Amino acid sequence: MAASTLTESEKRKNMPLEYSTEEGDLRIVGFWIFLAAELVLFSTLFATYLVLQSHTAGAPTAKDLFKINPVMAETIVLLVSSFTCGLGTLELRRHNTKGLIAWLVVTVILGLAFIGLEANEFYSYAVHEGAPLSSSAFLSGFFILLGTHGAHVTLGIFWVTAIIIQLAQRGITAVTARKAFMVGLYWHFLDVVWIFIFTAVYLTGLVI
């Protein structure tokens, strides 16, 4: 048994830092499973939205509201933030604390920009166009699907910030590496969700 634990720790030596302890390994697996649950959560919201998409009840429709330019801006900002987050992970692998922190800061700024653009879009629909979430089932579905995604991004901004502080305090260790890696998974996941939103909500809404 002693021999098997030895090979276990030997095996971990060749792994990336975030997987180098059993605890880190467990938490990353757990986080992947959490993302699976999040996938079900968003799937339910997408299903709800698609069912209610045509239930506009005389209130403004997708075609009336959606404009391609602000949506493209949000999309580009969020996709670029995912890219910078990926560059951060690359710096993590190179054990470059400064580089990692720098890219995470850029990611947070882009995240904030995305939230600003989205808030502006929501505001223009709800106030200027007179179409808040209480006007129809379609708008309820729209605001809650996108709002849930936006709330996730907001939480992600807090989370990345907390990890930037910890990286500044402690540098890259097995624990901070694991945290930075996990928040990266989270951020990319939100990006994937956005791609589905872009397709299923905006593109579909602009065409149909």
Added chain:
Amino acid sequence: MENIKTFLSHFFVTGDPMIYGADASIALVSVAIVFVLTYFKKWKWLWREWLTTVDHKRIGIMYIIAALLMLFRGGVDALMMRTQLALPNMHFLNSEHYNQVFTTHGTIMIIFVAMPFIFGLMNIAVPLQIGARDVAFPFLNAVSFWLFFFGAMLFNLSFVIGGSPDAGWSSYAPYAGAELNPGVGQNYYLIGVQISGIGSLATGINFLVTIAKMRAPGMTLFKMPLFTWSILITSIIVIFAFPAFTVALALMTIDRLFGAHFFTIASGGSPMLWANLFWFWGHPEVYIVLLPVFGIFSEVIATFAHKALFGYVVMIWSMIAISVLSFLTWLHHFFTMGNTAPVNAFFSLSTMLIAIPTGVKIFNWLFTLNKGRIEFTTPMLWALAFIPNFTVGGVTGVMLAMAPADYQYHNSDFLVAHFHSTLIAGTVFGVFCGLHYWWPKMFGYLLNEKLGKWSFWIFMISYNICFMPMYFLGLMGMTRRMYTYPAGLGWGPINFIITIGAFGMGLGFTIMAANIIWSAIHGKRDTTGDPWDGRTLEWSTSSPAPEYNFAHIPVVSTRDAFEAMKEEERKGVKRRQLPFEPIHMPNNSGIPFIMSAFFFVAGFGFVFEWYWMGIPGLIGIVICLLARSFVYNDHHHIPTDEIERTERAAGRFS
């Protein structure tokens, strides 16, 4: 002054002597608890040993205590309903009160009894069965428990503050919406259940990772104990079913609080969407509370038949098949709500298909008993009674699965009898079975067999007196959720018999509670750690298990690992005594309790739409999450001399 008076008369539930009685008893019990804790100077002990614990065994015990208390409350609800229905034209409860009682009965029994009882048993048994020192995420485990606990408290508060929900445990739209159901009752349901549901999802993730990654060396998947297998599969169902419920509850909350139109009739909302989302979670939920007890029965039947389980691999594949099918049957809960024939036909077939793997399991249990050396202990009696009683529930389920026939059975007492046959003869018998079986492992002494058998026989016979006649009552046309009925329909005598059965079950439960108290004082000590001649690893450590579970992580080579170890010992193979090594353990933490308390505060604020209270509550939650993120010193090592002392005290080191 007048304003305050009006506010208070709406805030507190008033006008019913029974509620005043409840108010008084809640106040008295709270004062008594505070007094006892202060008098014996136990506050610090309570905080340090229990409220901040991350030990899976203690969390399991807390789950079970909470579940038993909730079972008492849900049981009192049941007895109130049965008293009201005992005779035609009774005036014990009015219709409004009756609606509230059946709603809280259903919600409490499923969400706050069945699930936490099972979570409690799995917390106690699973890490021990796989030879692990704790679950994968002990901190998260504590968060799960406290979320369940505060969710349950929030839900139960509705009864004295603000008013209870009354839309049934399935809370169908549009009746549960703000327009038809104003007031705070339904908010309590939505938010209380939501909070505890978040905890359940975390438990699912926790146990999936624990079982997938933390098994003792040599324990491959197909060498795991059956109970652990059932929890693995249940965890997967939890992970894929609960998020849908989270969304459904959130959407209805947004409908009620912020005027959205997901499930309303006006402005394009779709009430049917609620039914679909609810049962997309609700049907898998049935298996979340059933598969674990299948696991418990498999352990208990093998142990007390003193045989290896018959058809181990087939048992596992049947559970996997059930878990897949459980996601494909949700629509059978509303066959009569206007689906097209092909849709009903699909769900009718998928529902009937579940009978096949379930039937396979029944036969496997019977074959395990075949030629076994059967020992009729209390846990074994519960397991044996499960087989025929549950089969009745299963067969009537197949009857209900036939969509055309369902137009006759739908919403009748036949249905009520059916799901009580599965949930009582399945889940309740199962958790009682597991409670008696693992009790010595939890506390180090056995429950009394004589009292245990009395409670079993009285409960089991009363269960049959209660629910067998109910099938016929349903076929005679009595519908569920009916608060009274006129004389002359021929329902009176049957209802009276059912009520006798219900009170008999209450008596059985009371004897069980008495047994727990009696045994705490006089119970037989379990000095060996293996009182039942068990087969799986939890019996290889002392009772109660030490904080670190195993001084040395066991090495497994076969199924029924502990049975194999004992066999080797009988053959005279001596086990080497290895030197102890310091054991790495997680630190206790107050954050789970405090964070869940913030959930409670936020939840209470949103129930009353008091955003000045709800939003600070949410901020409190975020602060707790951030605070946890900055905790780095989160574990300690148990030194070898302490391990040696503990093992010596348990008679396991000389």
